[in-house]
Amino acid sequence: MSTTRHHINRQRRRLARETRPTPSTARPEPTERAGTGTARPAGARGATAVLEPAKTAAPADATTAREKPDTTRTRPRRRPPLLVVLCALTVLLGGFAGWAHAKAEGLRSEPARSNTALTDLARTSEIKGQATKAVDRLFSYDHADPGALDKAAKELLTGKAVDQHRELLADVRERADAQKAVITTTVTESAVERLDGDRARVLVYADQSSVATGGKKRATDEKSKAGAGEQDARDEGVYAAAMLAVDVVHRDGRWLVAALDTFGR
Numbered sequence: 001m002s003t004t005r006h007h008i009n010r011q012r013r014r015l016a017r018e019t020r021p022t023p024s025t026a027r028p029e030p031t032e033r034a035g036t037g038t039a040r041p042a043g044a045r046g047a048t049a050v051l052e053p054a055k056t057a058a059p060a061d062a063t064t065a066r067e068k069p070d071t072t073r074t075r076p077r078r079r080p081p082l083l084v085v086l087c088a089l090t091v092l093l094g095g096f097a098g099w100a101h102a103k104a105e106g107l108r109s110e111p112a113r114s115n116t117a118l119t120d121l122a123r124t125s126e127i128k129g130q131a132t133k134a135v136d137r138l139f140s141y142d143h144a145d146p147g148a149l150d151k152a153a154k155e156l157l158t159g160k161a162v163d164q165h166r167e168l169l170a171d172v173r174e175r176a177d178a179q180k181a182v183i184t185t186t187v188t189e190s191a192v193e194r195l196d197g198d199r200a201r202v203l204v205y206a207d208q209s210s211v212a213t214g215g216k217k218r219a220t221d222e223k224s225k226a227g228a229g230e231q232d233a234r235d236e237g238v239y240a241a242a243m244l245a246v247d248v249v250h251r252d253g254r255w256l257v258a259a260l261d262t263f264g265r
Contacts, residue, residue, distance in 0.1 A: 128191070134255075135185065140183055143180050146173070158257070183208065184209050188206060193245070199248070205241070207241055244263070246259070
């Protein structure tokens with residue numbers, strides 16, 4: 001005899017069968033793997049179902065986090081464009097070139113910078129040779145040939161050097177004529193101090209010797225009593241060193257003495 005409880009259960013089972021989906025639309029039931037490896041429905045009896053462990057899916061947020069750049073890090077400073085750097089360098093180099101050119105022009109305009117005594121060796125050697133010969137002739141004198149000094153002064157002097165030479169040699173000539181002396185000047189060393197175009201200044205070192213024939217005749221009483229003859233004239237020699245500077249100018253293919261500097265002597 002059925003009870004009320006049994007009746008209620010039958011009603012529920014009937015409703016469940018009526019509402020069960022058809023096989024075509026019903027989802028496949030999950031299968032269970034039996035211990036022997038044969039797949040069976042999860043609801044099958046008489047078999048122990050062993051479910052595969054579910055694979056843990058990586059959270060989507062983690063992949064997205066790896067793909068997105070880290071905006072919390074400090075961004076590097078942006079470098080200035082290459083064109084801006086090149087323009088700045090061009091301006092700086094242009095300014096430096098202008099300054100260097102102006103500086104060089106200023107240095108060239110100074111008299112000391114136009115001196116080519118150390119660079120133009122051929123011209124320097126020519127000046128030294130001609131200045132040496134000029135000084136040798138201008139400061140040598142022979143009482144027996146006074147015209148040689150006048151000829152040298154006429155050929156080698158120009159400008160104010162003509163009067164300077166006459167004043168320097170006036171007293172020397174007078175004493176040489178009185179003592180019948182021969183004055184010889186020999187340049188031992190010379191150097192071009194400055195060379196600027198057709199003008200130059202030469203430092204000259206020279207040795208001077210003066211030999212005088214006195215013509216004195218002495219006879220002592222003792223020598224006369226002894227029968228000695230007259231004593232021959234003796235040559236008296238004087239030697240000295242001299243230093244002077246000569247300014248020379250180039251005229252008609254020659255270097256002429258334009259000024260004399262004896263450094264206060």
